[in-house]
Amino acid sequence: MRLRAAFEWLLAAFVGLVALFLGIQGLSRSRWRLDTGQHFRRTGEPEDEDDDRAFARAPFLSESSRERLLYFLPAERPLEPREAPEMLEHTRAIRYEARVRLLVTDVDAVAVRIQEFAASVGGYTIDADVSSGTCSPSGRITVAVPAAQLSAFLDQLASFPGVRAVEERSLRGQDVTGEVIDVEARLRAARTAEQRYLSLVERAERVQDVLRVEEELRRIRAEIERLESQQRFLQERVSFAVVTVALRSARSLGQRVESAFRAGWDRGIGVMVDLANLGGRLAALGSVIVPAGVVLVAFLRWFVSRLVMERQGVSSDRISEQPRD
Structure with missing residues (x-):
């Protein structure tokens, strides 16, 4: 009886030690658990060979246990790139502007x-x-060309x-994608509102309701026309690139001197022609001014002489009227 009791006590102690060991091992594995004896995975997660392989390399396992677990796992697979989530991407709208100096x-x-x-x-x-009539001819040309033909x-x-x-070449781009998306969204909203008001017109029974809905429709359609015009303007800005070309003359010194001499000669001739025209105008005016001047001088002499004679007559009258002593 004593031997039987001792044997049962030893068996219970052994079972308790095994349970304690398994409990400690389960705590150290955190959320890992044994699934089929060959594959390991996290609780509540789908079976994954990468997770099984990571668990097989856990530091709390002995070398023999690690080798047994890796034996049952297939060979490692090459890493595959994760699939990117589907996204709705809008084509970038870029307005280009180039400057060139030649x-x-x-x-x-x-x-x-x-x-x-x-x-x-197509531009x-x-x-x-x-400006080509000066000593240093120059010019500036601004053109619009299709963006696809810019390069x-x-x-x-x-x-x-x-x-x-x-001599110089530069290219600048301006991203107007935000403006394009904003106009498109507002245009869609306006068209949706237009359809709703059209359905309200069909269901309206009173004249006042019909007039109110039609007034709102006119306002919405005016907004749609404005947004469509803005959309066309943005499309034009994106579809065409603006190129400004500055031109500078590369003439030789002799050509510049010759051009300067010709420009000076042309200016001198122009001044002489202007003076001749002025002289002709003065001569034409003189044919009218001289006779008018003679008449004016004669009139002034007559007026002054008359005024002097009148004053002399008044003085003589006063002298004759004085009493004699």
Whole structure:
């Protein structure tokens, strides 16, 4: 009996020690648990070989236990990139503006060529200011070209006849995506409101309700037209790039002296012509002014002499009226 009691006591102690060991091991594994004897995973999470492999490398496991667990796991898979969540991306709306400064031999010819080339690619001229009659001819041409043709247009400028060098070239972009999205959202909201008011017109029974709804419809349609105009303006800004080309003459010293001499000669001739015109005008005026002056002088002499004679007559009358002693 004593041997049986001692054996039962030892068996209970052994079971208690095993339970204590398993409890400590379960606490150290945190939320990990044994699933089928071959794969391990976190409680409440789907089976994942990466999680099983991470648990097999846990520091609380012995080397033999780690080897047994890794034996049952398949070979490691190469890492695959995570799939990005689906996003609604709006195409970026960029407005481009370029500035170019060219050194040319013929300002007029290059200016005309730039405008013609812009028109050939679907663009148009915004502004053109060319001064070729001075000692240092210069010009400034502003054109709008399709944004898709901007790079080719800028590269083609350097190959124009008469272009010596490209002194400066810059490109600036302005992101107007926010404005485009805002206008589109407001336009959609306005059109939705228009449809709702149209449905209200069909259901309105009183004349006052119909008039009130129609007045609101007029206001909404005016807003729609304004937003559509703004949308077209933004599309125009994005679809076309603005290119400003500054032209500077590359004439030689002899050409500059010759141009200066010609400019001075032309100015001198112009001054002489102006003086001749002024002399002719004065002569024409003199034919009228001289006779008028003679008449005026004669009238003044007659008036003064008459005034003197009247004063002399008054003085003689006074002397005759005085009493004699």
